[in-house]
Amino acid sequence: MKSLxxxxxxQKCSSSREENIIKTEKMIREASASGAQLVxxxxxxxxxxxxxxxxxxxxxxxxxxxxxxxxxxxxxxxxLAVVIVASLFERRAAGLYHNTAVVFEIDGxxxxxxxKMHIPDDPGFFEKFYFTPGDLGFNPIxxxxxxxxxxxxxxxxxxxxxxxxxxxxxxxxxxxxxxxxDSCDTEEEQRRQxxxxxxxxxxxxxxxxxxxxxxxxxxxxCSQQQHADEGIQFWGGxxxxxxxGEILAEAAQENEEIxxxxxxxxxxxxxxxxxxxxxxxxxxxYNDLLKRFRD
Amino acid sequence: MKSLxxxxxxQKCSSSREENIIKTEKMIREASASGAQLVxxxxxxxxxxxxxxxxxxxxxxxxxxxxxxxxxxxxxxxxLAVVIVASLFERRAAGLYHNTAVVFEIDGxxxxxxxKMHIPDDPGFFEKFYFTPGDLGFNPIxxxxxxxxxxxxxxxxxxxxxxxxxxxxxxxxxxxxxxxxDSCDTEEEQRRQxxxxxxxxxxxxxxxxxxxxxxxxxxxxCSQQQHADEGIQFWGGxxxxxxxGEILAEAAQENEEIxxxxxxxxxxxxxxxxxxxxxxxxxxxYNDLLKRFRD
Numbered sequence: 001m002k003s004l005x006x007x008x009x010x011q012k013c014s015s016s017r018e019e020n021i022i023k024t025e026k027m028i029r030e031a032s033a034s035g036a037q038l039v040x041x042x043x044x045x046x047x048x049x050x051x052x053x054x055x056x057x058x059x060x061x062x063x064x065x066x067x068x069x070x071x072x073x074x075x076x077x078x079x080l081a082v083v084i085v086a087s088l089f090e091r092r093a094a095g096l097y098h099n100t101a102v103v104f105e106i107d108g109x110x111x112x113x114x115x116k117m118h119i120p121d122d123p124g125f126f127e128k129f130y131f132t133p134g135d136l137g138f139n140p141i142x143x144x145x146x147x148x149x150x151x152x153x154x155x156x157x158x159x160x161x162x163x164x165x166x167x168x169x170x171x172x173x174x175x176x177x178x179x180x181x182d183s184c185d186t187e188e189e190q191r192r193q194x195x196x197x198x199x200x201x202x203x204x205x206x207x208x209x210x211x212x213x214x215x216x217x218x219x220x221x222c223s224q225q226q227h228a229d230e231g232i233q234f235w236g237g238x239x240x241x242x243x244x245g246e247i248l249a250e251a252a253q254e255n256e257e258i259x260x261x262x263x264x265x266x267x268x269x270x271x272x273x274x275x276x277x278x279x280x281x282x283x284x285x286y287n288d289l290l291k292r293f294r295d
Numbered sequence: 296m297k298s299l300x301x302x303x304x305x306q307k308c309s310s311s312r313e314e315n316i317i318k319t320e321k322m323i324r325e326a327s328a329s330g331a332q333l334v335x336x337x338x339x340x341x342x343x344x345x346x347x348x349x350x351x352x353x354x355x356x357x358x359x360x361x362x363x364x365x366x367x368x369x370x371x372x373x374x375l376a377v378v379i380v381a382s383l384f385e386r387r388a389a390g391l392y393h394n395t396a397v398v399f400e401i402d403g404x405x406x407x408x409x410x411k412m413h414i415p416d417d418p419g420f421f422e423k424f425y426f427t428p429g430d431l432g433f434n435p436i437x438x439x440x441x442x443x444x445x446x447x448x449x450x451x452x453x454x455x456x457x458x459x460x461x462x463x464x465x466x467x468x469x470x471x472x473x474x475x476x477d478s479c480d481t482e483e484e485q486r487r488q489x490x491x492x493x494x495x496x497x498x499x500x501x502x503x504x505x506x507x508x509x510x511x512x513x514x515x516x517c518s519q520q521q522h523a524d525e526g527i528q529f530w531g532g533x534x535x536x537x538x539x540g541e542i543l544a545e546a547a548q549e550n551e552e553i554x555x556x557x558x559x560x561x562x563x564x565x566x567x568x569x570x571x572x573x574x575x576x577x578x579x580x581y582n583d584l585l586k587r588f589r590d
Contacts, residue, residue: 118575137580157572159454159502160581168589192539196501199540203498206491207454244487245494277452278588280413285432286455289584293573294463 002266004145004172006038007031008259010238010251012219013048017061020046021069025076031258032080038145040085042215042238043153043176044099047089052223052232054129062091070102070110078108083143085150087176089130090115099131101150101176103141112141116152117161124182124223124232127154138164146171146265149210153177156197156214160289162204166278171265173204173212180217180234194235194253202245209243209272211263218256243271297561299440299467301333302326303554305533305546307514308343312356315341316364320371326553327375333440335380337510337533338448338471339394342384347518347527349424357386360408365397373403378438380445382471384425385410394426396445396471398436407436411447412456419477419518419527422449433459441466441560444505448472451492451509455584457499461573466560468499468507475512475529489530489548497540504538504567506558513551538566 009027013020024045031039044050046069050058063069069088077084083106090100099116115134119127138161140149149170155161156175165173179197181190205212218236222229238251238259249261272278288294304322308315319340326334339345341364345353358364364383372379378401385395394411410429414422433456435444444465450456451470460468474492476485500507513531517524533546533554544556567573583589 117577117580120575122569122571133577138583154575157502157570158576159458159498160576160584163454164581164583164589167583167586192541195541196539199494199497200501202494203454203496203502206495207452207498244491246487246490274417275452276417280415280449281453281455281587282412282428283585283587285412286459286585288433288459288462289455290578290581291462292576292578294459 003262003264004037005035005260005262006040006213006240007034007036008213008215008238008240008251009039009041010216010218010236010257010259011042011045012256013045013217013221015048017046021072025072027258028076028082028084029080031260032082034258034260036082036260038083040174040213040215041087041176042217043087043178044089045087048221049178049217049232049234051127051130052124052221054126059091059097059130062089062097064091065100065102065113066110073102073104074108074110077104077106081106083111083145085148085174085176087152096132097130098134099127099152101152103143103148103150106144111143114141114150114152116155118154118158120154138168140165140168140170149173151175153179156201159204159207162208166208166210170210171268172263173208173210175201175212175214177214177216178234180232183230183233194237198237198239202241205241205243206245207277209268209275209277211240211242211265211268213240214238218254243268298557299332299560300330300555300557301335301508301535302329302331303508303510303533303535303546304334304336305510305513305531305552305554306337306340307551308340308512308516310343312341316367320367322553323371323377323379324375326555327377329553329555331377331555333378335469335508335510336382336471337512338382338473339384340382343516344473344512344527344529346422346425347419347516349421354386354392354425357384357392359386360395360397365405368397368399369403369405372399372401376401378406378440380443380469380471382447391427392425393429394422394447396447398438398443398445401439406438409436409445409447411450413449413453415449433463435460435463435465444468446470448474451496454499454502457503461503461505465505466563467558468503468505470496470507470509472509473512473529475527478525478528489532493532493534497536500536500538501540502572504563504570504572506535506537506560506563508535509533513549538563
């Protein structure tokens with residue numbers, strides 16, 4: 001366990017899959033040339049955030065695993081000897097699709113996959129139409145650079161998800177994400193939402209004594225269905241924090257960026273000695289966490 | 296459900312119980328005169344933070360419930376028609392003590408008690424010597440001003456505790472606290488600890504869509520055993536946040552203070568409609584939260 005060089009790749013996406021893939025590959029190569037050992041991509045990086053509308057035709061965007069994107073990512077991981085966390089719209093069978101993160105080992109093999117467990121659904125984010133809730137559980141993925149607690153977007157609001165990853169020995173929490181502002185909201189509300197998004201994830205880092213990476217999409221994407229100025233302004237702001245929730249690095253809110261930093265994986269041991277939260281959990285009194293509501 | 300006027304009372308304590316009680320009473324009267332309907336006191340407000348050392352003689356500081364402090368607080372609650380959250384070193388039986396919060400109704404009766412569930416123990420905070428872990432579970436207390444999710448200090452680092460209170464219908468999370476800096480730590484480490492303390496609690500507010508009050512002790516208390524300059528600098532900084540974790544009010548880090556503010560209890564409904572986290576919890580996959588570790 002030592003210092004790990006990581007890169008968070010925050011990009012804009014167009015409706016051209018080819019354009020997106022070419023850009024991602026270019027950024028991965030740049031990150032690797034800068035020394036990154038672990039590269040994390042944003043949620044659904046090969047496409048626009050298509051869940052702004054519900055359309056059966058959009059299932060055409062999905063692909064199988066293995067498939068063209070995993071083949072390319074595996075080749076890149078091997079050629080550059082980096083671990084890559086990618087995020088795909090997975091077609092598992094006719095009528096069965098998932099929002100899936102895939103982790104590639106430095107030999108090009110798939111180290112593991114995680115299917116998004118918590119699926120949101122609200123105006124502009126119609127994910128329950130597209131994604132079947134994950135059935136692989138909350139299990140971190142072992143790689144040569146550490147055990148990665150990979151979760152996806154909406155999962156980031158759930159302390160349960162982060163805790164289960166920590167309890168399974170994750171060295172790092174990782175969230176590929178696609179979140180942004182609705183232009184109908186006031187500036188105040190937009191600020192509160194952005195802050196809440198940062199805070200809740202920093203809170204997971206603190207509660208579990210783990211470093212955390214959040215990689216978010218950036219740029220405006222129109223909803224395709226209505227007026228050209230309607231859509232989501234993805235707020236970028238990808239960030240990395242240490243095991244006390246301290247900000248280590250933060251990307252811009254408007255531009256594409258490769259956010260590079262070193263993470264000291266050994267600090268978790270020191271922090272947890274001072275704040276040994278895992279020691280004192282009242283597992284004898286947590287049963288009701290398995291209930292929908294205590295009524 | 297409407298606007299609730301609350302007061303957080305942040306005070307310094309001396310070794311004189313009488314002095315502490317007189318001061319607390321004065322501050323409660325002042326808060327009430329300013330319109331407070333709910334007054335929250337800090338952890339163990341009748342004494343210094345005696346857990347800096349382990350000494351059997353210090354069990355003399357404990358008192359029964361009902362006892363002198365609950366009698367006084369009940370009288371004050373009734374006279375001023377305020378709900379009071381107090382915090383006591385409870386003597387339940389010989390050799391059986393708890394760190395207990397007591398909530399008083401506006402008729403002077405005890406609305407409910409909460410015995411601190413998570414007990415810390417680290418240098419300067421030898422709580423496992425004094426306090427038996429609570430056996431009343433994580434149950435919010437119903438009062439005329441709302442259902443209060445009262446937790447105590449070390450509980451504030453546990454997302455499980457906040458979640459269980461939210462699932463049981465709490466309108467508000469409340470943390471009487473005694474936390475401070477060890478002067479041996481670097482300024483950087485002190486800053487990280489303070490920020491982590493604020494962040495993890497703001498995270499609970501976000502994850503549960505609930506307002507939250509944290510009331511902390513302030514001032515230096517020497518450890519009584521060693522040199523006069525050794526001890527804990529309690530960092531004050533009592534604060535209140537709304538259901539998106541947004542800061543509503545924040546007290547000083549060095550001085551006693553009555554922090555007054557209004558809380559809009561109806562906002563929870565709006566916030567949870569936009570971010571309905573409770574809807575999507577994967578209770579079918581949370582079983583391992585009941586394990587110590589997933590190994």
